[in-house]
Amino acid sequence: MTTIEQxxxxxxxxxxxKSTALMDRKTGAVARGVGTTMPVFAARAGxxxxxxxxxxxxxxxxxxxxxxTIGNASPRVVLAVGAQAAEFTHxxxxxxxxxxxxxxxxxxxxxxxxxxxxxxxLFNSGAEAVxxxxxxxxxxxxxxxxxxxxxxxxxRTNLTMALTAKSMPYKHGFGPFAPEIYRAPMSYPFxxxxxxxxxxxxxxxxxxRALTVIDKQIGAANLAALVIEPIQxxxxxxxxxxxxxxTLLDWCRKNDVVFIADEVxxxxxxxxxxxxxxxxGIDPDLIVTAKGIADGLPLAAVTGRxxxxxxxxxxxxxxxxxxxxVACAAALATIETIESEGMVARAREIETLMKGRLGRMxxxxxxxxxxxGRGAMIAVELVKSGTTEPDGELTxxxxxxxxxxxxxxxxxxxxxNVLRFLPPLTSTDELLEEGLDxxxxxxxxx
Numbered sequence: 001m002t003t004i005e006q007x008x009x010x011x012x013x014x015x016x017x018k019s020t021a022l023m024d025r026k027t028g029a030v031a032r033g034v035g036t037t038m039p040v041f042a043a044r045a046g047x048x049x050x051x052x053x054x055x056x057x058x059x060x061x062x063x064x065x066x067x068x069t070i071g072n073a074s075p076r077v078v079l080a081v082g083a084q085a086a087e088f089t090h091x092x093x094x095x096x097x098x099x100x101x102x103x104x105x106x107x108x109x110x111x112x113x114x115x116x117x118x119x120x121x122l123f124n125s126g127a128e129a130v131x132x133x134x135x136x137x138x139x140x141x142x143x144x145x146x147x148x149x150x151x152x153x154x155x156r157t158n159l160t161m162a163l164t165a166k167s168m169p170y171k172h173g174f175g176p177f178a179p180e181i182y183r184a185p186m187s188y189p190f191x192x193x194x195x196x197x198x199x200x201x202x203x204x205x206x207x208x209r210a211l212t213v214i215d216k217q218i219g220a221a222n223l224a225a226l227v228i229e230p231i232q233x234x235x236x237x238x239x240x241x242x243x244x245x246x247t248l249l250d251w252c253r254k255n256d257v258v259f260i261a262d263e264v265x266x267x268x269x270x271x272x273x274x275x276x277x278x279x280x281g282i283d284p285d286l287i288v289t290a291k292g293i294a295d296g297l298p299l300a301a302v303t304g305r306x307x308x309x310x311x312x313x314x315x316x317x318x319x320x321x322x323x324x325x326v327a328c329a330a331a332l333a334t335i336e337t338i339e340s341e342g343m344v345a346r347a348r349e350i351e352t353l354m355k356g357r358l359g360r361m362x363x364x365x366x367x368x369x370x371x372x373g374r375g376a377m378i379a380v381e382l383v384k385s386g387t388t389e390p391d392g393e394l395t396x397x398x399x400x401x402x403x404x405x406x407x408x409x410x411x412x413x414x415x416x417n418v419l420r421f422l423p424p425l426t427s428t429d430e431l432l433e434e435g436l437d438x439x440x441x442x443x444x445x446x
Contacts, residue, residue, distance in 0.1 A: 004046045006428055008406045008435075009057040015039040016054025035169075037062075037410060038403055045072035048427030050408060059407045059435040063422045066233070066265045066377070069292040069334075070343060071426035076333035077295045084329035091325070093122075094318045100328035107335050108289070108303045113275055115283045119309035122301050122323030126264035126290035127155025129300035130227065132317060133286045134159060136302060137225035137258035140311035145222045147214055149186040151235030151414050154227060154262055163227055165235065166414055182218050184210040186232065187240035190370040190381060194388065203243030211251055220255035225286075230276035233265035236413035237379035237420050239372050242280065249282050258308060260286045264300070265377070268292035269338050269425060272348040272375030279374060295334045299327040346425045347375035353429060354378045354421060357436045365443065367394060379420045381413065390415035394446060401442035407435045 015023065019040040026036075040052040048071070050058045063069060070077070084100070093101045105120035112118065123129045134146055146163070148154065154163040156170060162177035164170050171177070187206035192199045199205055214223065230245060232238040252259040261284035266276035270292055273279055277287070285308055290300035298321075302309070337343065355371060358380055362368040369383035382398070384391045395417045402409045412420045419439075423432060 004044055004049050004051055005057065006047045006049055006431060007057060008049075008059050008431075008438075009055075010406050011055040014056060014404050014406065016052065016056060018053040022053065038408060047071050048424050048431040056406060059431050059438075060427070061421045061423045061432075061435050062408045062410045063424050064296065065291065065410065066270055066422045067291045068296055068424055069268055069270060069376075070295055070337045070341075071424045072296065074295055074334070074337055074426075076337050077330050080329040080333035081297070081326055084326050087325075089324075089326055090321070092320055093323045094315075098325050098328075100325050100332065101323040104299075104301070104323065104328045104331045105303075107332070108301055111274055111335070112287050112289075112303045113277045113283050114285070114287060114304055117306040118303055119306045120301050120303040121309065121317050122299060122328070123290075123319060124298045124300060124321050124324075125155070126262075126288065126300050127157045127160040128319070128322075129264070129288045129290055129302050130154045130163065130260075130262055131157055131159045133260045133288050133302045133304075134225060134227070135316070136286065136304070136309060136312055137260065139313075139316070140258060140308045141224045141256060143222055143224040144180045145182060145218045146180060146224055147182050147184050147218065147226045149184055149210070149228055149232075151186050151188065151232050151238055152227075152229060152262075153232070153234030154229075182214070184213045186210070186235070186238060187244040188236075188238050189241050190238075190372070190388075192241075201241055203241035203245070204247045206241055207244045207247035207251075210248065220257060223255070223257045225258040225260050226252055227260045227262055229262045229264075229266065230279070230282075231266050231271060231374060231377060233420075234412050236381065236415075236418040237373045237377060239374065245277075245280050245282050249284070252285070258285045260284065260288065262288045264288055264290040268334070269343040269347050270375055270422070271373075271377050272344060272351055274338075274344060276374065293334065294327050294330040295337075297324075297327040297330040299324070299331055343425045349429075350376040350423060350425065350427070350432065351378065353432055354436065357433065361436075361440055361443070367391065367443075373421075376421075376423055376425055379412070379418050382417045382419065390417035392416035395419055397446055398439070398443055401446065402435075402439055405438045405442060407438045409435075409439070 109118040162181040286304035370381040
């Protein structure tokens, strides 16, 4: 297996000539709607580095949007994928099943913070899994309405676009959307502080605000499910105030509403726990996972209480590629790597390093309004100096400057003013520190 030197190196300007030529080909061959964050084309990747076709080595602070948690081309995953592909690449589990699918479900049932007897079902993408979690909840409750939250992101299919809060670029021009989807206010401590300190810090109070909206707009008698990210991803890495999630869960239990935790971005060691729900000790009825589950191969899952998961009729769940055998092999190797190599603890170490460095930057620069997140899921919210007004232009310029200097960073947030960091847990401290040093220099220049 190829190893890549774990250091940043710029052999050409970004983008180099080979990437520029490939981008010209992309323009002529790929639909315009498929955008790219970086103007470079990857050739190899591993550890905390992505190397492009021009020989530039880039510090990876994005992990392909929280996917390559254990690094690109992780040794166990490479071996497992090769071995499975040599045996068979597909039979369709709903036609002639295979052990790998069952084994992944057994691990999910063991690991996820759902209480009691559990069942799992496998799919291809996070959006597909979210959509199936809603189907399962509707089958179980006999109700139709679903609540999602401000700033939430759940996918790009018709139903999950309806669940997603942000219009551009995810929903604009693509309606009409699936009906019976409603939205409630999220606990957003940095922004809620504008309405009073108590609301920003008291999660139970923030939850009561949301539940008042839910009671007025829908009513528990009509509500099948509440879908929420324990830490919002695309919405801005928003960590709700303590008590917000447990209060919502308690209300759901009392009102026959299925509590669905969307852990597509937060799951599998990303936040310094195997799942983000564990930080507040909540046990969702259903939990949706994807991204980090298989280190880059397409796989997703819904795991939950057996009585809920078994509600749909036989044949009601499935799909041609869902739980593909090669992806299942990758997932088993990923889980083994996370557990055997202390990746949960490593995420907590990364949190300490990154929050410390970003906190010092914040103390020196009032354009950094907030530093937040858990584990290796950290963000800074950028504002106009002396205010809390979102500064999307500064965020865009800071991101572009980092890219030009060889550091892969991603933006997010409803207002486009959040810079998010999702480094592979295999990144060295030295790489992380260098990436943040580059960021600090670019910010200073701006």
